[in-house]
Amino acid sequence: MEAKTRATGVQEMHAHLQSFLRAHQFSDVNEPRVKCSCLPFCNREVLYPIHLAAQLGDALALEGILEAGGDLKRRTSNGDGPLEVAMRADVNNSHRAVLSLLSTRVQLAEF
Secondary structure, eight states: OHHHHHHHHHHHHHHHHHHHHHHTTOSSTTOOEEEEEOSSSOEEEEEOHHHHHHHHTOHHHHHHHHHTTOOTTOOOTTSOOHHHHHHHHOSTTTTHHHHHHHHHHHHHHHO
16 A cells, blocks of 8 residues: 555656646756846846756655756756755745755765
């Protein structure tokens, strides 16, 4: 029964990841995209799905990105990693799950 529940969770994560990638016009977990904030002028920043999931606080998409081979050490064109992006976006612990996931993965990567 536990294996079936885990398989269902993995399927849900995969489906959510695919939906996330499509919604944000990424074709792959390591594909860069230029984000343009056009007020008052265009400030172009290259980011990856891992940064956008961190910024949006989407822990399920972030977990899927990491499981699919997303690079935890990837930086935006501004030099920010996903942990920095999530920390900046966090308001009153709104990104607690994402920060926890990223902190754990960073610690494991450094080990």
